[in-house]
Structures are given as structure tokens and as C-alpha cells.
Amino acid sequence: MTTVTAPTTPVLTPDMVAAIQALFPRYPTRQAITLPALHMVNAKLRHVPMAAIPEIAKLLELSPAQIYDTLTFYGFFKHEQGGYVRAWVCRSISCALRGAEEVLEKMCDKLHVHPGGTTEDGKITLEFGECLGLCDFAPAVLANEQVYKSVSLDQVDEICAMLKSQAEQQANGTAIPTL
Amino acid sequence: MAEFEPVLTANIHKPDSHTLPVYEASGGYQAIRKVLGEMSPVQVVDLVKASGLRGRGGAGFPCGLKWSFLPQNHPGPFYMCINADESEPGTFNNRILMEQDPHQVIEGIMIGCYATKATTAYLYLRYEYPTAYRRLQQAIDECYAKGYLGDNCFGKGFSLNIYMHRGAAAYICGEETGLIESLEGKRAWPRIKPPFPAIEGAFKKPTVVNNIETLACVPHIVNRGVDWFKSMGIPADPNNPRDPGSYGPKLYCISGHIEKPGCYEMPLGVTCRELVERYGGGVWKGRKGKAAIPGGISMGLLAESEWDTKLDFAGPGKAGCLGLGTAAVVVLDETVSMVDFLHNSCRFFAHESCGQCTPCREGTSWSERILYRIKQGKGRLKDLDLLQTIGDSIGIMPGTTICGLADGAAWPIKNALKKFRGEFEDYIKRTNPNGWANAQPVEALEVIGLGAH
Numbered sequence: 001m002t003t004v005t006a007p008t009t010p011v012l013t014p015d016m017v018a019a020i021q022a023l024f025p026r027y028p029t030r031q032a033i034t035l036p037a038l039h040m041v042n043a044k045l046r047h048v049p050m051a052a053i054p055e056i057a058k059l060l061e062l063s064p065a066q067i068y069d070t071l072t073f074y075g076f077f078k079h080e081q082g083g084y085v086r087a088w089v090c091r092s093i094s095c096a097l098r099g100a101e102e103v104l105e106k107m108c109d110k111l112h113v114h115p116g117g118t119t120e121d122g123k124i125t126l127e128f129g130e131c132l133g134l135c136d137f138a139p140a141v142l143a144n145e146q147v148y149k150s151v152s153l154d155q156v157d158e159i160c161a162m163l164k165s166q167a168e169q170q171a172n173g174t175a176i177p178t179l
Numbered sequence: 180m181a182e183f184e185p186v187l188t189a190n191i192h193k194p195d196s197h198t199l200p201v202y203e204a205s206g207g208y209q210a211i212r213k214v215l216g217e218m219s220p221v222q223v224v225d226l227v228k229a230s231g232l233r234g235r236g237g238a239g240f241p242c243g244l245k246w247s248f249l250p251q252n253h254p255g256p257f258y259m260c261i262n263a264d265e266s267e268p269g270t271f272n273n274r275i276l277m278e279q280d281p282h283q284v285i286e287g288i289m290i291g292c293y294a295t296k297a298t299t300a301y302l303y304l305r306y307e308y309p310t311a312y313r314r315l316q317q318a319i320d321e322c323y324a325k326g327y328l329g330d331n332c333f334g335k336g337f338s339l340n341i342y343m344h345r346g347a348a349a350y351i352c353g354e355e356t357g358l359i360e361s362l363e364g365k366r367a368w369p370r371i372k373p374p375f376p377a378i379e380g381a382f383k384k385p386t387v388v389n390n391i392e393t394l395a396c397v398p399h400i401v402n403r404g405v406d407w408f409k410s411m412g413i414p415a416d417p418n419n420p421r422d423p424g425s426y427g428p429k430l431y432c433i434s435g436h437i438e439k440p441g442c443y444e445m446p447l448g449v450t451c452r453e454l455v456e457r458y459g460g461g462v463w464k465g466r467k468g469k470a471a472i473p474g475g476i477s478m479g480l481l482a483e484s485e486w487d488t489k490l491d492f493a494g495p496g497k498a499g500c501l502g503l504g505t506a507a508v509v510v511l512d513e514t515v516s517m518v519d520f521l522h523n524s525c526r527f528f529a530h531e532s533c534g535q536c537t538p539c540r541e542g543t544s545w546s547e548r549i550l551y552r553i554k555q556g557k558g559r560l561k562d563l564d565l566l567q568t569i570g571d572s573i574g575i576m577p578g579t580t581i582c583g584l585a586d587g588a589a590w591p592i593k594n595a596l597k598k599f600r601g602e603f604e605d606y607i608k609r610t611n612p613n614g615w616a617n618a619q620p621v622e623a624l625e626v627i628g629l630g631a632h
Contacts, residue, residue, distance in 0.1 A: 026342045028256075028382045034364030035347060039306075060364075073366035073533075074347035076306065088307070092268040093476050094434040094509050096523050130350065130527055131268040132307045135434035135507070136441050145309040 011052040012059075016040055020059055030060040034070045038077055047081040083118045084170035085163050087143035088129030095132075099153070100139035104128055106156045107141075111163075123167035144170075183411070185444040186399050186428050187392070191279035197314045199321040202282035208327065210398035211289045215335040223294035223401075230400045230408040231415075231426040235272075236262055236353070236390030237475065237504050238583075239492040241423050242397075246295050248377035249385045258386040259297035260362060260376075261288055261394065263304040263311070264346050264353040267475035268527060269507035272430035273391040275442050277304075277311035280395075281318035285341065287394030289332070290401060292339050295387045300341045303358050306348050316343055350531035354582045355388035356380075357533065368535045369582035396427055411446035413491040425491035429506055433459040436466070436512035448494070452486035454508055466512040470598070474504025476524050477587025479594035499597065501590040517599040518606050521591060522550040528588035539585035542573035546592060553603070556610035563603055566592055 012020075020037045027033060037056050041048050048071060057064040071077050089095075089104040104115060111119050111126055118125045134140035137149035141159065144166060148159050190196045190205055202208070214223055228243025249257060261284075265273045276284055288300050304312055319341050322328040330338040349367050351357045356370035359381045380386020400408050408427045415424030425447040431454055434440040438460030445458075451471055455461065462468045468483045473490060479500040481488055488498045495503055511520060529547035534540045546569050549562050570593040573579055574586035596603065607614075 026340075028384075029363065031364035032362060032382075035344070035361065039345060039347070066364075070364055070366055074349055076347040076349075091523075092527055093472070093520070093523050094269050094440075096519075097435045097509070097511065097515065129307065129348075130530055131266055131270075133265055133271045133274045133305070135269050135271050135432065135509070138434060138440065142307060147310075 010055055011045070011049055012041070012055045013044075016044065017059065020056075031062055031066065033060055034062075034067060035074075038067075038071055038074075042077055045081065046084070046086075047079060048077045050079060081118075081122070082125035083123045084167040085123065085144050086125045086127070087141060087163055088127050088132060089115075090130070090132040090134065090138070090140050090142075091128045092131035094135035095139040098138040098150075102153060103139050103141070103151050103156060106153055107160060110156060110160045123171065124163050183428075183444075183446055187276065187283070187395055187430060188280075188442070188444045190283070191275060196279050197281050197318065199282060199318065199325065202280070206402070207282055208286055210401035211286050211293075211327075212333060214290050214293055214401055215333055215337055220294050220296055223290060226405065227294065227397060227400060230405045231424050232393065232396055232400060232408065233423065233425065233492060234390055235392035235396070235429065235505070237267065237477075237502075239425075239503060242389065242393050245377065245389075246291075246387060248375065249295055249387065250378060253385055255296065256299065256384055257295055257297040258381045258384055259288065259292045259295060259300040260355075260358060260381055260386055260388045261300060261302040262353060262355065262358055262388055262390050263302055263308070264350075264358060265308075265391075265505075266305055266350040266353050266531075267477065267505050267507060269434055269472060269509040270432055270475050270505040271434075272432050272442050272505070272507070274308055274311055275430070276391055276395050277308065278314055281311075281315045282322075283395050283398065284315070284391055285318055285322060285328075287397045288341060289327075289339060290397045291387070291389055291394050293337055297387065298338055298340065300339065301344050301362055301381070302341060303344050303346060303352065303362055305346045305352070312343065312345065319343070349533070351533040351582075351584060354584065357582065358388060359386065366533070368533055369584075371581055392430060400427075413448040413489065413493070416493065419493075422493055425493065425503075431458075431490065432505070432507040433510065434507070435471075435509035436463045436468075436515070437461070437510045438463050448489045448491040450487050450489050451481055451508060454490065455486065455510055459508075459510070462510060462512050464512070466514065468510055469513045469515055470511045470517075470520075472507070472509040472511075472591075473498075473500050474502065475507045475587075476509070476527065477584075477590060478502055478504040479590040480598060482598045499594060501586060516606070517595055517602045518550065518554050521595045522547070522554050524591040525550045525588070528584065532584060532588070536580040536582075536585070538573040538579040539588065542569045542585060543588045545569065546588070553607060553610075557615070558607040558611055559614050559616060560604060560607055562607070563596060563600065567596055570596070 023033050041052050053067045054064045057067045091100050113126050115128045132142050141148040195201050224246045232242045233239045346352045352361045352367045354369045357367040361367035376386040412426040416422040429447045432442050443458045470480045473495040485498045488494050492503045525547040529543040532539050532543045570589040574589050
């Protein structure tokens with residue numbers, strides 16, 4: 001059995017705590033801040049570590065189980081750190097009709113990942129998405145708030161290169177932070 | 180009929196259409212001023228009721244009637260939730276409204292909140308719309324800076340706060356009580372009704388949940404009047420006392436195998452064929468159409484021969500579809516295999532079922548696996564009967580689930596089997612001519628964890 005040592009420093013930075021607390025007046029219950037708080041942690045750390053759960057729970061005066069319950073319902077949040085760029089390839093009907101499955105397959109090939117996986121260098125997470133609401137630009141890819149419209153198989157190489165350079169910038173801290 | 184002039188999308192092509200000065204230059208925020216200055220909340224409710232405005236989110240419930248269900252003499256507070264969790268495959272009309280004309284949406288929210296006496300509005304936006312998030316937040320900030328929001332809006336003693344609340348990529352949050360649960364910080368399991376949200380909604384207080392496009396219609400009803408609104412659309416069927424009619428403009432989305440995919444504003448009641456041929460530029464690559472989804476994938480299928488169906492609230496139902504839904508038309512050309520289509524549909528619902536009701540959780544995932552087996556060439560003819568049984572027994576209509584997600588999952592199955600059964604039979608006979616029973620059980624439940632949503 002491996003021993004797990006408690007982290008010495010809290011996961012939530014004072015800035016994050018302050019940002020979460022700033023939301024208190026907006027809602028009549030603290031539980032309502034569960035999703036915004038999880039988003040905040042996820043945006044900063046690219047995942048929600050288990051250690052963050054009791055900390056959020058304490059802030060929101062809930063039991064950690066309540067936070068965990070909500071967190072696991074939304075497949076959006078992960079316990080393992082994702083890449084600097086999180087790309088979703090839409091696979092729902094409008095995109096699928098225009099070749100989304102093939103785009104996803106080629107991107108997986110190109111990046112050497114399965115859908116849902118992160119590249120070996122930890123830079124890019126590639127996932128399928130269900131309807132991204134970009135059906136007028138099918139097949140569509142959404143990556144870190146950037147939309148790639150009407151993607152053809154020929155563009156996949158170029159897009160993967162763009163994702164890589166974006167991830168590079170994020171990793172070096174030269175990218176403009178989103179949100 | 181005179182050429183229709185777009186109203187909801189009148190501004191979207193203007194430069195900087197998302198900013199306050201542009202919106203105000205085209206007469207924005209006049210309706211809310213009129214409402215705050217001249218009308219009582221009850222008068223606004225009555226006006227919207229008289230206009231016959233029906234919810235644009237899918238169910239088509241009369242908006243004014245929904246507002247009038249709020250209890251009188253309740254100490255409050257009342258809440259307004261705005262449903263911007265647009266996740267129905269094929270649908271993107273609300274995204275365009277939020278990205279290109281967020282102030283129109285906000286004005287609608289203001290009027291809606293005044294009518295329903297709500298002082299707090301939560302705009303529940305799906306996570307996948309980052310541009311909409313930024314533009315709406317910017318628009319809300321502009322309104323606070325101008326004194327249009329906050330305490331004493333427009334100096335008229337009305338106070339309103341609008342807060343953005345981002346979802347986390349779950350289709351079920353578009354169901355109104357699922358949305359409320361999610362807003363409250365819980366898993367988005369729809370609630371058993373009654374009590375309806377109007378009586379006990381968000382935070383156990385009376386709540387109205389409205390769609391973005393529904394609210395965007397409201398300022399125009401105030402400005403132009405009920406008669407203008409009722410001059411468009413399909414009047415109520417006099418022989419059907421339960422039909423409230425379909426009035427007003429509607430944003431139709433066209434996507435899939437179409438030359439010019441996009442969002443087109445038209446009076447309710449345009450036919451599917453007109454939409455495809457006149458506005459969408461016809462089926463792509465000069466091919467023939469095979470079928471179309473009338474309003475988001477959960478509404479079922481219109482075969483090409485049924486494309487003259489009017490897309491008003493009652494029309495698709497007459498052709499065996501579930502309803503108008505979100506009026507998002509997805510065109511399938513002649514090359515599409517219905518097996519592939521149905522597999523895609525079943526996969527979507529299996530992925531998005533929230534897991535609360537057993538018939539839906541199991542029915543959607545088993546139908547996906549059956550379709551997968553058929554697609555792999557291991558289907559048997561009796562699988563089609565099995566699919567039919569699943570389709571007939573999940574949903575609100577057979578009374579086995581809490582919300583309508585399962586009805587939406589069942590309808591494409593039922594429509595595809597009814598309208599294209601021959602194709603399924605052919606496919607199975609061709610790929611599995613001896614009708615071998617696959618000795619292997621259908622593969623075990625996939626480990627959850629692939630993908631984001």
C-alpha cells in the first residue's frame with residue numbers, strides 16, 4: 001500500500017479563494033457556487049485535483065461528497081491534468097454528415113492519441129464533443145475558445161500544427177490568458 | 180404575401196452589432212423604457228399572452244401563460260432563469276443572437292423580469308459558447324455602467340441583477356428543472372413535476388425558465404404590438420381547441436447536406452422544402468434529398484416526400500414527428516445510410532442520458548449498442564423489433580421517465596423504422612444473410628471516461 005501524504009500547501013490560491021468568495025452575494029445558497037468554483041479551479045490547473053474538493057467544500061459549507069457528486073456528473077471535469085490546449089471535435093449529426101468522424105480519426109492519428117487522451121508531451125488533449133452548436137460551420141473543432149470552421153481532411157495537419165504552437169505559447173506563459 | 184422583413188436578426192450583420200451604441204442607434208432599450216414607464220407587470224403578461232408567443236426552446240409552451248402561473252401574493256423573491264444551454268444537435272440560433280445581438284437578449288430579459296417580478300436573473304449558458312459568454316458579459320457590464328441594470332434601472336425604481344452561470348457540457352441542463360438543479364450546484368437531474376418551477380423552482384422559489392429566442396421576441400411585441408406579431412405565422416386550428424397557433428418570426432437553422440448552411444429568420448410555418456430549396460440553396464453537390472430532421476435530432480425524421488410539411492408548432496406532428504422542437508433542420512442527402520444516421524442519434528442520447536430513470540439510461544445505451552451491432556454487420560431482423568419496443572417504451576409519453584429526453588431519443592428510432600424500415604432490413608440481410616445470432620454478447624458497457632461531455 002502506498003502512503004499518501006497530505007499536501008502541505010492548499011490547492012486553492014488566495015486569489016482563487018477570493019474570486020470564489022466574491023460570488024457569494026450572487027446566489028441565495030453557497031451550493032450554487034459549486035460549478036463556478038470548479039470552473040475556476042479547472043481553468044487554472046487544467047483539472048480538478050482530489051485535494052481541491054475538501055477545500056472547495058469548506059468554502060461552500062458543504063460536505064466534500066456533495067462537491068464530488070456534482071463534479072463527477074459533469075464529464076467535463078477531470079482528475080488528471082489535461083493539456084494546455086483542450087480540443088473538441090464535434091461528432092454530432094450535422095458535423096458527422098460532413099465528415100467529422102474522419103477528421104477526428106485523422107487528428108488522433110496525427111497527434112498519436114485516442115479520443116479523450118492527452119499527447120505524450122502533455123500539451124494537447126483531444127476529445128470528441130457532442131453538438132458544439134457550430135452546425136453552420138460543420139465539421140467544427142473548438143480548442144481553447146478558438147473555433148476551427150468547416151474543417152477538411154487536408155486542413156488537419158495545419159490545425160494540429162496550430163494547436164501545438166498554441167500549447168507551446170500557453171506552456172511558456174506567452175499566450176494571452178483566456179477568461 | 181409581402182416579403183418578410185427580419186426582426187430578430189435585423190442587426191446581426193451590422194459592424195459591432197454586439198455593442199450598446201449600435202443597439203441603441205437602432206431603437207434598442209425603447210421597449211423596456213415604455214414598459215417601465217407605462218405598464219404594470221400584469222399588463223405585460225397580458226400583452227405577451229395576447230400575442231400568442233410560444234416558447235422557442237422546444238416544447239412550444241405559451242410564454243405569457245407560463246408567466247401567469249407565478250403565484251400572486253407570494254413574498255418572493257422570484258427568479259428568472261434564462262436557458263442558453265442550447266445543445267440540441269443542429270441548433271445554433273441562440274448562439275447567433277447572443278454573439279451578434281446580446282443587448283436584444285438582455286432587453287428581453289429585463290422585460291421578462293419586470294413582468295414576472297423577478298429581481299435576479301441567472302443566464303445559464305452552455306460552456307461551449309465562449310464568444311457568447313464574453314459578449315453577453317460585456318453587454319451586461321455596459322448596462323450596469325449605464326444604470327440599465329442594478330438598483331433602480333433606468334431611474335424607474337425597478338431593480339434587476341443578471342448573472343451569467345456557465346454550464347459544464349451536459350445536454351440535460353437544457354431541461355428546465357435539470358437546469359435549475361445544475362444552477363443550484365447539484366447534478367442536473369430533472370425534477371418530478373409538479374411542483375412546476377413557477378411554484379417551486381430555483382432555490383425553492385417561484386421561477387420562470389425561458390429560452391433566449393423567446394425573450395428576444397418580447398421587446399418587439401412591446402414595440403410593434405400584438406397585431407403585428409399575429410400577422411405572421413399559422414393561426415390556431417379552429418377544430419383543435421388545444422392548438423394555440425404558431426405566431427411570429429422564428430429563427431430556422433439549416434445544416435447538414437445543404438449548400439448554404441445557416442440561420443434564417445422567417446415567419447413560422449414555412450415548409451421544409453422551401454427552407455431547403457429557397458433559402459438553403461438546395462441539397463449540396465446537386466444530390467437529391469433523402470430525409471430531414473425537422474427541429475433538432477430528437478424530433479425525428481421527415482422523409483423527402485414529406486418536405487412540404489409546414490414547420491410551425493403543429494406541422495411536424497402531423498407527419499409523425501415529435502414536434503417543431505428548435506426548428507433546426509438537418510438535411511440528409513441520398514447517400515446517407517439510415518443505419519449510420521440512427522447510430523449517430525442513439526450514440527448521442529446514450530451519451531447524454533443523465534442516468535436518473537432506468538428506462539432512459541438503459542434504453543438509450545442498449546439501442547446504441549444494438550445499432551452498433553447492426554452497423555458492424557451482425558444485426559438480425561428481430562433487432563428491429565427490439566428497437567421498436569425500446570422506442571415505444573421509454574419517455575414521458577409511455578409514462579416511464581421524468582423528463583422528455585427519452586422521448587427525444589425514441590423518436591428518431593420510431594420514425595426511422597417507420598419511414599425507412601426497408602433499408603434497415605436490406606442492410607441486415609445484406610450484411611448478415613444467414614441471420615446468425617451473434618454468439619458473443621453485445622460488448623460490455625464501455626468504461627466511462629472517453630471524451631468531454
